[in-house]
Amino acid sequence: GIVLELLKEAMVSKLGDTKGFLIDGYPQELKDAEEFESKIGEPKLVLCLDCSAETVNSQNSENTETTEDRIESYYQASNPLIAYYESKTQLCKVN
Template sequence: MILNTIKEGKIVPSEVTVKLILREMKSSDNRKFLIDGFPRSEENRIAFEKIIGAEPRFVLFFDCPEEEMVKRVLSRNEGRVDDNIDTMRNRLKVFEALNLPVIDYYAKKGKLYRINAVGTADEIFKQVRPVFEACELEAK
């Protein structure tokens, strides 16, 4: 069903995605999880919190200027058909429309950590490490 949905260019329903995440979480021996790129919309967020029965402890938002994102995508040389300037600009508009309400929601709840995503991977990770360390201290 998921493959057919994707092939048709449609979005997999949030409930299906969240149930897959939950299944993986339950099958793991870990009690802490880093979920990359989800939730991407208010619908995703609501489904996640309803099905999982909890909110994330914190949310990382890697804040990167549009020019930098376009430069990175166009130089990654992966041969993807959607790696072009027009598609990138459209994807960024979709991002703003869908993701910013989620980011604002978690910011208002004091759960959002905004990371300056310009620089080397090591420079960016130096900003992330203290967030994880602080959350580890809170859990004790």
């Protein structure tokens, strides 16, 4: 996808200047992770910032129902991704 191509281009342009990369918010779904690995490579470490739905709601000024819908969508998309990286022992959960 376009996001991956832009990410790859940015990473390649900085290869000689860095020891690594911290990528925030990507991949969001398992298919994104698989595409990332096939086109760029496997990450050495994946951090998962894990907090409760109550914590997210307390930090948000939006409608609680809207926030709960977003949280549910997040878990549906991210749980397979989290399991994938757990199975590869690349996942570090922080809560």
